[in-house]
Amino acid sequence: MQDIIEREIIIKATKEQIYDAIAKPDQVVLWFPETLEGNYTINEQPIFGFGENGKNQVYIVDAKPHSYFAYRWLPGANNFLGDVLSVPNTLVEFHIVELGEDSCKVTVKESGFKTLSADYMEQALEQNSKGWNFMLGRLVKYIETR
Amino acid sequence: MIEAQIYKALGDPVRLEMVAKLAKGSSCTIGELSSNLGISRQGARKQIQVLVSANVVRLVPQGRETQVVLNTEKLKVAKMFISKLETEWDQRLHALKSFAEGQNRN
Structure with missing residues (x-):
């Protein structure tokens, strides 16, 4: 890394x-x-x-x-x-x-x-901008409802 | 910043269609992903590049083809963390520049 x-x-x-x-x-x-x-x-x-x-x-x-x-x-x-x-x-x-x-x-x-631990970085990313997983979760929902 | 980048990457009907296609299946070749979009192959390639830059997808060479894979796994965390901080430092250095140079004009 x-x-x-x-x-x-x-x-x-x-x-x-x-x-x-x-x-x-x-x-x-x-x-x-x-x-x-x-x-x-x-x-x-x-x-x-x-x-x-x-x-x-x-x-x-x-x-x-x-x-x-x-x-x-x-x-x-x-x-x-x-x-x-x-x-x-x-x-x-x-x-x-x-x-x-x-x-x-x-x-x-x-x-x-x-x-820095991977957990720390993941948390920091999630705190700051719900980011990737959040966006992808929403996107998949959006696609499924189309 | 990451969130804004992802929003931006998906804020285009063609790119959204591409991601939707990838989300339904596992992966596509660049050719498969570019077909039936009503745009040129070159235009499609450009849109794919935008998705790559935003870390939404990654390209995996496979023989003579290139697979486009949706980035769903968390392996990218460290890289995303670093690139987010790099963007933040760029913004801060620009703020420092504006501030320090502005003092000369006063």
């Missing part, structure tokens, strides 16, 4: 601006979680709030201005409150690399999917 997700994007902003957007509690809530409770600093476990979609406690692993920020969490879960390090989790790392004047490449790498 795939253990790592890696995505990247080019952003026309300085590395300071991008780092602050990720690492400053008053800025990160403007594009990622809707709310942030607790201390958003290394070794702390603040809570990301996603409105009706739940709350997720995260563990801040590292923060190096203006190039690196990392945290651990339970991906895809609707809700997780508790000690992130006590359960299987993934590591999310942001890397900011300057390309030229006011342009940077931002890479996000999430790793550790192999530590």
Whole structure:
């Protein structure tokens, strides 16, 4: 099974601006979680709030201005409150690399999917979007009644 | 996202007809699935590709033919989970980009 997700994007902003957007509690809530409770600093476990979609406690692993920020969490879960390090989790790392004047490449790498159980992933999928089985169940019903 | 993708994949009469055909039997070859739909073979092939991309069906080569199989089993869970998270990260990175670039305009 795939253990790592890696995505990247080019952003026309300085590395300071991008780092602050990720690492400053008053800025990160403007594009990622809707709310942030607790201390958003290394070794702390603040809570990301996603409105009706739940709350997720995260563990801040590292923060190096203006190039690196990392945290651990339970991906895809609707809700997780508790000690992130006590359960299987993934590591999310942001890397900011300057390309030229006011342009940077931002890479996000999430790793550790192999530590998650199939049951966990199935539950997370089902919680989030009743998804495939639900849709297929409805489809089969629809077809049978035609 | 997965749900939206599946809805989108099925939100077309031809594709729905294809899935209905597959749901009634076990599997069809691409040729069998493409017949009697009132569209060209090439058009049918394109619609099948949409279903493949949404993980609704998968293609299984069998000799000179290719079987189209409905994805009913749960084996795809891990793959679906990962692809859903990849989509989420793409959306978040775009949100970060809009936010960070927007600051320069202010």
